[in-house]
Amino acid sequence: MSKRIVAENLALFYREAARCYGDLPAFATRKRALEWHPVSYRKLYEQGLDLATGLIELGVNAREHIGLFGDNRYEWMLADYAVQFCGAADVPRGTDVTDSELVYIINHAGIRFAFVETVELQKRVLELRDQLPLLKEIILMDPNGHTENGVKKLVDVLNLGSGLRIEGDRRTEDRMTDIKPEDLFTLIYTSGTTGTPKGVMLTHSNIISQIKTLPGIHNCNDRVLSILPIWHVFERVIEMYTISFGGCTYYSSVKTLGEDLRNVEPTFMASAPRVWEKLHERIIKGVKSSHPVRQILFHIAYYLSKQFKASEYYITNRYLKLQHQSRWKHWLMLPLHILRWVMVLPWYGFFNVAVLERIRLGAGGALKTTISGGGALPAEIDQFFNNVGIPVLEGYGMTETSPVISVRPSNNLIVGTVGPPLPETQIKIVDPVSGNVMYPSDQFPYGGRGIKGEIWIKGPQVMKGYYKEPELTKQTIKKGWLKTGDLGMITHNNCLKILGRCKATIVLSNGENVEPEPIEMRLQQSQYIDHCMLVGQDKKFISALIVPVLSEFHQIGIPVNSGKELIVNHPEVQKIIREEIRRMTSNGSVRYQQIKDFRLLPDGFQVGEELTNLHKLKRHVIQEKYNHVIEELFASESI
Template sequence: MREFTQPPLASAPPVGGLADVVFERAEEDPARIAFARKVGGRWLDVTAARFRDEVVAVAKGFLAQGVRFGDRVAIMSRTRYEWTLFDFALWTIGAQVVPVYATSSADQVLWMLHDAEVVACVVEHEDHAMTIGSVVDRLPRLRRIWQLDAGAETELTEAGALVDDDVVHRHRRAVTPDSVATIIYTSGTTGRPKGCVISHANFMFEADTMTGRWEPVFQTRRDAEASTLLFLPLAHVFGRMVQIAAVRGGVKLGHQPQLNAAVLLPDLAVFRPTFVLAVPYIFEKIYHGARRKAELEGKEGPFDKAVDVAVRYAQALEQKAFGTGPGPSANLRLQHQFFDKVVYSKVREAVGGRVRHAMSGGSGMDRRLGLFYAGAGISIYEGYGLTETTAAAAANPPERTRYGTVGQAIPGTTVRIADDGEVWVHGGHVFQGYLNTPRSARTAPHDGWFATGDLGVLDEDGYLTITGRKKEILVTSSGKSVSPGRLEERVRDHPLVAQCIVVGNDRPYISALITLDAEAIEHWLAMRGKPYAKPASLVRDPDLEVEVRRAVVAANTLVSQAESIRTFRILARQFTEEQGLLTPSLKLKRRAIEEAYSAEVDALYQH
C-alpha cells in the first residue's frame, strides 16, 4: 500500500483559540478539579474556576507589562504547573509562545530568541536568567524577564490588578483558529534548529482528534475521573499536545519536572494517574526494574514465565482482533489469571495501580515489550509524529492494535509513501511552515503535504512501520545501504545497554558504540558476587563483553550479513544532553557523537 487516509472525526472550530476552553470549562462546571499542583511535597487540587481566574490575572499582568497581541514570549523551564498557566494566559491575549528547553545552552538560546524576535522571557530559576543574561546584549528586542522561582506569578498578578477583565476578553475574542499559537524549534540533530509555526487550529485539530478517537485513554466519565501526570518536556510538541488535550478533554493534569525513572516512579505511585503518555524509555525502565527485583528475590524463572504468558496472551488477542485467530485458549487464560495476581498487578502498581491505557511516542518501541504490557493489563498505543505535524500523525487504534507498528493515520490525515520510501503526511495538524522561510517553501513538497524525512512502509491494512531516517542511512565503502535504527533499538533491548549508535559510513563494514546502564550494571555485578564497580572500569570485563555481544548477535538476526554489526566498542560513559550528544527528547546527535568519539570509531577499523 502506498497511501492510507482516515476520514476526519469533526470539523475544525470556525472561530476562537486555545484559551477559550478554559473559560468554557469554568462556566460549565466551576468546581471540577482541573489540575493537581504540587506545593511543598503535597498535591493540591485546582478547580476549573480557580484556573480561569489565575489565567485572567496573569494575562492582565502580561498586558500591564507591555506584552501585546502577536508578540512572542519565550518560556524556559522544566515541566511544571506554571508553564501551563502561562501558556494559556499568553494565548488568552493572542501572544505567541516560544518554548525553550531547560537544558539549552547560551548559544542555542541566543539563536532561538533572536530568530523568533522574542520580546519577553519567562525562566524557571537563576541559572536560566544568567544564561539569557549572558547573551542579552545581542537581543535588542528582549524587554522583560520574569523568573518563576522568584515569584513571577505573583509579580504579574499584582502588576495587572488595575487592568479591567474586559481588556483580556477583547484580546481573546480577536484570536482566530489561524492565529499562531507557538513557535517550536526542532531539536536539531544536525545544523541550526528551525522554528515550526503552529497555529491554534493545528493544536485544536490534534488534541480533539486524539481525545475523540482514543476515548478509552482520555476517558472523562463523571463516575471515573480521568487523570494524567505529565512528565514529558513542555518544550517538546508531544508534551504540549498532552497538556492541551488534557485541558480540552476535561482530564485532571499534574506536572512532574524530571523524566527520570528514579524520581518519577514515586510520584506516579502517589498521583495514581488513570493513563500516561510517555517515551519508550519509561516503559523499558519499569520493565527492567521489575525483572531485576524478581532476580534479586530468586524469582527470575517465574517472572520470565509470566512475561512469556503475557506476550502469548496479547498475541492471541491481537490475532483475534484481526480475524486470524480464536483468541487465548482456556489453558492460556488460566495461566494469565494466575500471573495477573502475582506479577502483572505489581507492574501496574509501579505506575500507580490505576493505569490501563498509555500512549508511547518519540522513538520506536519493541514489539515484544508492547505485547508484554498489553498482557499485563496496560494497553500501550504506539504512535508517530513530528513537531511539524503537531505531535501524532499516526497511532494504533484501541480496538485493533498492531504491536511493532506506529499504527494508522489518525482521523483527518493521509499518510503516503513516496517513491523513495519517504513518509509524507497531509492533514489539519500539519504546521504552517518554518519561521522566516518563504511561504512557497513552507509545506514541502507541495499542496500542503509535509515530507517527514523518515522512511517507512504501509502494510495491507494501512499500518505504518518506520524503517529509518533518510539522512541517517549509512553507505559502506562497498556501496551497501544500512538503516541503523532497527539495529540500535534491538541492541538497546538488552537490560545492560543504555545506548547504541551504529557507524560505518564510507567504512568497510558496520560497527557500533555502546554505553551501559549504571543501575543494571550494579545489579548484574551483585547477582554474580562481584564487587561494585563503575561502568567506566568494566569496559574491558570479558564477562560483560559476552553479555553485550549477545545483544549484538540478537540485533544481527534482523538484517543480512552485509548489514550486520561486525564489531563494537563499550564506552566508559553514556551520551548526555549536557555533552551536546543528545537532543532534549533523548535522540542521538549522530554527527556530534561521531566527532566526539572519532578516535574510538577509527579504532574499530584498525585490525
C-alpha cells in the first residue's frame, strides 16, 4: 500500500495535503489538447481558506447544507474545500439536474446557499426562485459568466474572504478544528433509478475510512484522469484518494477522452463500464476495417494472450473458483498449465509487443491500473482488457457505502469477481426470502461459499442514514448491517461476485425469476444495440425494449434520413435485431430467460431522463414513458 496522508476530518486532511505536497500540482484544467493549467496543493488550500472565510462572512453556519451544482472543473473542487473548511456539508449534483430535482433537493435539504456552475443553470434557479423559499444566496462558479438579480460571483466571495484574512480573520481555522468525525461532509441525493431521490448522509469518518483502506501503490508522480461526474461519490473518493498520495488530477470529458488518454498518459483513473464498452467497440471496429493481414495478426495475438493469461492465472492461483476444487485436482492440472505457459511464452512475447502494444497505447500507454465502478462490467469486456494487458480492477459499492465495499487489488486480480472486501469491512450473504445467513455459516459446506443471496455489509463506510427518513433508514440498516439489495456470492477465492439486483429481478407469472442485467449487458455488446431494457413482470415470458444504433444501419444501406420511425420499422432492421437477440442470448439460456419479442424505440435514452449520470437505466422512468409499448408487447400472451 502506498504512503498516504490521513486526518480526523476532511478539512484537516486538505490542510495536511497542502503541508506535505506544497507546490506540486493538485488539479489541472484542460485549455486545449496539449495545454493544461495546473493548480498547486498550497494554492488550492489558501484559496479554499479565503473562499470559506467569505462564506462565513455571508452567514454560512457550521453543519448547514450548501448546494453545489456543477460538473468537473477546478472551481467545483475549490468550492468543496471551502464548504468543508466552514464545517458545513455540501449537497452536490451535476448541471443536468432537472428543474423538479432542483426544487426537491434544495427544499428537502434546507439549502440557503448554493453554488451553480453555469449562466444557464443560474437562470434556471432564478426562474424557480418562487418555489425555493429558503434559498438566500446563489454563487456563480464560472469566472467568465455574467451574474444577475443579486447572484454573486465565486471570485468576489473569494476576494471578500481574502481581504478579511489579511486583516487577521481566523474564523475558518476555528471551524476546521471543531469538525467531529461523525459530522456530515456531504448529503448526496441518489440518482433515482427506482423512484424519488433519497438523501444519503455521509460523514467525515465514512470518507476517511475509504482513503485509508483503498488498495493501491501510488505516489506524487501519478497522473489521474477524471471523467466520471465529479459530484458522484465514486469520483469524489478517487479524487480524495489521489490527494492522499499527492498525485495530479486532470479534468477530462467523454468527448476528449481519447485525445486526453494519449496526451496525459494517465497512470491511474476511475471509470464506468460504459467507457470500456465504447473503447472495446472502437477497437473491434478498427480491427474489422483494417487490412486482412492485420486482422489475422490481431486474432492470433489475442488467442495467444488468452492462453497465456489463463495459464498464468491458474499457476498463480488467481482463477475464478465458483465451486470447491480438491487440492489433488489442482496439482493434477498444474503441470499442464505450466507446459502451456512455457510453450506460449515466446510467441506471446512477440505478438504482445508487435500487436497488443498498439491497443494499450490507445489507453495512454502508461495506465498501470483503473478501477471500474458505478455498474457491472460485462464479462467479455472484463476479460478482453485484462487479456490485452490493461488491468481493469473492477470494484463494487453504492452511494450508501461511501461507496467502495470491495475491489480487486492488482496483486490478487481475479477476473469475474469484484475482489475481497476492504479492510475493516464485513460481508454476509443472506437468503432474501427467509432472512437466514448463508455466509458465513457452519450450516453449509465450505462456510456458505458459492451460495447465492442478498449482500449485507457492515463497516466504517456505511452511511449515517437517509436524511429525514428514519423509517427507511431502519429498513435498510439492521443492527449495523446495510442491506444492499444486490445478489451475490462469496467465491472459493474469498472474493465477492455480483449476480444481479433483488429489485431489478423480473418475476414471471410461473414464479421463475429472471435477472435482467446480465442479459441486457450481453445484448449491448452488439454493434447494432445501444441500450435495452427487459420487461415482463408477472407475464409468461420476457420481452425487450431496444434502442438501435441507427448509424450502423446507415452503413449497410438503410437511409438514416428516411426518419427514425421508418428506420426502426424497416423489415431489414427488424430482421437484424432479431438475429442479434438470437445470437447473443439463446445459446445456453434456459427457456424462461429467452426473449420472445421486442420493440425498437426511435429515440435514444438520455442522461438525466432515462439514464443516470453513470448510464444506469432508470427503470421506473422507462416503464412509465413506454407503458403503451409494453402493453402492446404483452397484448397477447399466446406467443
